Amino acid sequence: xxxxxxxxEKRYEKPEGERRGIVIVNTGDGxxxxxxxxxxxxxxxxxxxxxxxxxxxxxPTARFGEHRMFxxxxxxxxxxxxxxxxKSKDLEHSAQLARDGWExxxxxxxxxxxFLVVLDEITYPLIYGWLPLDGVLQTLRERPKDVHVCLxxxxxxxxxxxxxDTVTEMQMVKHAFKAxxxxxxxxxx
Numbered sequence: 001x002x003x004x005x006x007x008x009e010k011r012y013e014k015p016e017g018e019r020r021g022i023v024i025v026n027t028g029d030g031x032x033x034x035x036x037x038x039x040x041x042x043x044x045x046x047x048x049x050x051x052x053x054x055x056x057x058x059x060p061t062a063r064f065g066e067h068r069m070f071x072x073x074x075x076x077x078x079x080x081x082x083x084x085x086x087k088s089k090d091l092e093h094s095a096q097l098a099r100d101g102w103e104x105x106x107x108x109x110x111x112x113x114x115f116l117v118v119l120d121e122i123t124y125p126l127i128y129g130w131l132p133l134d135g136v137l138q139t140l141r142e143r144p145k146d147v148h149v150c151l152x153x154x155x156x157x158x159x160x161x162x163x164x165d166t167v168t169e170m171q172m173v174k175h176a177f178k179a180x181x182x183x184x185x186x187x188x189x
Contacts (some may be wrong), residue, residue: 055120081098
């Protein structure tokens with residue numbers, strides 16, 4: 001490790017553009033994409049902003065740690081799917097759930113009623129061909145000017161990355177699962 005001298009001057013100038021809704025993408029093979037989006041949702045909710053979270057791969061009855069906490073604080077989260085594809089008994093049904101879920105998410109984005117809409121794990125239905133990319137891009141372009149949208153998932157389509165204002169790629173350096181350590185409740189669910 002190299003020791004650094006703390007900065008004594010601000011390293012950037014404050015932007016002077018107008019405040020507006022931004023599109024944020026959390027992608028990559030590393031852990032933390034959804035976790036970062038949930039932190040963003042908590043930050044907005046803590047400021048009294050209207051937030052809605054849609055999870056494209058989770059079932060509506062999911063009871064992971066985030067669901068339990070968000071329920072306690074009144075932050076709406078909705079599972080739209082039937083689990084990851086390897087758990088699906090009918091992939092066409094999974095695709096239809098994604099399309100139906102997208103219509104809900106699209107309506108929430110375009111309504112302008114939410115400060116932030118999180119589209120958790122949306123990249124999977126996109127890359128599986130279950131959702132038309134053009135419709136998602138059009139919605140992101142046509143959303144009301146003050147609506148922020150955060151999209152998560154691996155292998156985000158380059159067209160969304162090009163449209164986004166902020167993109168973070170989570171890179172896996174090391175993961176406990178690869179060392180044979182199973183997922184830990186409260187850390188990965």
